Amino acid sequence: MTVAEERVQRLHELAREAAAACHDERAKRYVRRARRVAERHRLSLPREFERFTCDRCDAALRPGKNARVRLQDGHVVVTCDCGNQARYPYD
Amino acid sequence: MAVTPETLVRHELVGLDVEVVSASNPDLVGVAGTVVAETTQTLEIERADGTSRVSQVPKAAATFAFDLPDGRTVTVAGERLVARPARRTEQTGDSQWR
Numbered sequence: 001m002t003v004a005e006e007r008v009q010r011l012h013e014l015a016r017e018a019a020a021a022c023h024d025e026r027a028k029r030y031v032r033r034a035r036r037v038a039e040r041h042r043l044s045l046p047r048e049f050e051r052f053t054c055d056r057c058d059a060a061l062r063p064g065k066n067a068r069v070r071l072q073d074g075h076v077v078v079t080c081d082c083g084n085q086a087r088y089p090y091d
Numbered sequence: 092m093a094v095t096p097e098t099l100v101r102h103e104l105v106g107l108d109v110e111v112v113s114a115s116n117p118d119l120v121g122v123a124g125t126v127v128a129e130t131t132q133t134l135e136i137e138r139a140d141g142t143s144r145v146s147q148v149p150k151a152a153a154t155f156a157f158d159l160p161d162g163r164t165v166t167v168a169g170e171r172l173v174a175r176p177a178r179r180t181e182q183t184g185d186s187q188w189r
Contacts, residue, residue: 004180
């Protein structure tokens with residue numbers, strides 16, 4: 001695993017911890033930094049990262065804390081506190 | 092590639108425990124705590140002395156002692172860290188792009 005891949009993973013963990021501790025702006029900075037590192041190194045982001053960060057406000061989403069998760073026919077809907085909704089399919 | 096003394100200057104600094112060993116500003120010497128944010132020129136350190144105040148320390152004018160997750164302590168001259176945070180990782184070639 002390269003330094004860049006590890007850095008993305010580490011920033012994701014840090015963002016999740018910061019979001020749990022209500023350091024929302026800090027968590028957003030970590031998410032943006034992880035995206036930037038991945039972009040510069042042409043890495044694809046881990047699936048977990050893509051599904052549990054907000055595309056609109058860069059929040060690290062933690063269901064029950066700053067996100068709501070609803071199961072529907074054929075897909076899952078994750079709603080961020082900013083109002084953005086993201087969907088992903090089952091399987 | 093874990094955080095080691097060799098990879099530290101290219102790795103993520105946020106989340107590591109750090110102490111300022113020397114600095115041109117005497118008030119900053121001895122600031123110890125966790126790194127919470129990084130900019131091109133500075134590190135923001137949340138102090139571990141109970142106040143949890145955040146000190147913004149210029150990288151270029153300080154020497155830092157980082158505690159690595161494996162328990163070792165590494166002293167780094169701050170000038171080696173002066174770069175945009177996402178850019179530091181690129182500086183020796185394990186990127187396949189260049």
